[in-house]
Amino acid sequence: MTVRITNIQHFSLHDGPGIRTTVFLKGCNLKCPWCANPECISSKIQGEFGYDISLEKLEQEIVKDKPFYETGGGVTFSGGEPLLQINDLEPLLKSLKNKNINICFETALFVPEKYLKIAKKYSDEFIVDIKMINHENCKKVIGGKIDQYLNNIKLLDLKKTTFRIPITKFILKDTKLILDLLKTYQPKHLEIFELHNLARKKYDILNKEQYYEKIDDREIKEFYEKLKEIIPTTEIIEI
Template identity: 30%
Template sequence: MIQVSNIERFATHDGPGIRTTIFLKGCTLHCPWCANPETWSIQPVLLHDASKCIQCRRCETICPNHAITFPFTWKQDLCSDCRKCEDICLAEAISFSGRKMEIADLAAEVCKDWDYYEQSHGGVTISGGEPFTQFEAFLALLKACKAAGLHVAVETTGNFTQEKLLQALPYIDCFLMDCKHLDADKLAAVTGGNLALIQANFAYLSKHCPDKVIVRMPVIPRFNEDCCKDVIDYAKSLHFKEVHLLPFHTMGKSKWHQMQKDFHYEKDAMMDKESLLPYVDYGKARGIHVQIGG
């Protein structure tokens, strides 16, 4: 069994061709700009949409574990995942991120769009969260997808041990791997990431299969917006052929609110794609393809 947050069909920004993207639960990082904070916990997470809520408090009354109190607060440690609150909410203000699925059922779901993958040279992308977090189940999913003949891409932070990389590598065709910062202290302080671990994985992939790697950098205000050239140079030094600069966006903001959490970038506007265009030429001059967006 594997904990899944979401399945998105007909995705076109998560690797080549038309794809199905599976968002797995669980992450070892905690990036404050995250567009999918509901995936951090492997366990199910309640999302409460205050704009729909009519304050009837039926959810509070029905909860057998007193996990819901008002003003609306949900205590994950008290919740037994019975979903009675979701069922009783007439306003559809409550939803959950997280459902357990059998690996075989998930692979079968992905294979429904086989014709589209074939025509577009697409496949499946396993994302998160950090897909390596539920490692044993993730590995089983990789094997099932490969056995079905799918092209398999993985969106990853690279923040896992090399032992896990070696086990998963034979079943992965494409790594969409983040390089968020090259300063170990800053990366650790802001995201919890371990740069030594990430760079060891980049180095291994560079040595054994550089063509499988696309380096991705989310460009974030006041965190790494001055580091794009450094990341492009780093990718070039490791013989990778492609870097994607992902402009900061605020599309995940409402999820932070629905989890009763403050969004760190509340006052920041979406980043203008045009502002990153000079890096395309910077890459071209150095013989590496730089793309704005995924």
């Protein structure tokens, strides 16, 4: 059994608690124009971007970092949308749980419910992106169905869930909708971050145009303060 990935990042500090091994799976069903990992969007191998790896080899890569997981770390499956390959991943997930390795999924959550239910059986943590809340923009800009996203949130254990928000003009315009969402679901932690253009070289190689916008620091601070009133653990991070 194999899965298709683009990279294995060792000693990661920003993809869940503790020191982690982050596996970037290839393939996503959204089209976020600001994506920081454009090489993960297509499920096809694109030149230097993407390769198939056996579950055995992937497990070896993860387990070699196990001494670092004593800080409360573990493995994070990111992407792309990692839940799209959850059926192929499941044998590996079973093995990792038997080895008491903490498992986290970073997901946009725009996936069939059956995929999320499989992930829930093995996951200790979820990082869930809040990319778009407005129904029309969600469909038009990123190609997602907001009803699917909201229904999936209801299935999560919020005590094990971190919400993560990229700060865009779309997000700021929908501040009230986001505040209402947070009041309703109260995740254990909230992270926000500014867009960056560090993936520009990847976009050039893929012959794609990168979307980038600079949000005023004052707007970011105001947004942050409103979020922090609801989720006290809110922090600004760098991705």
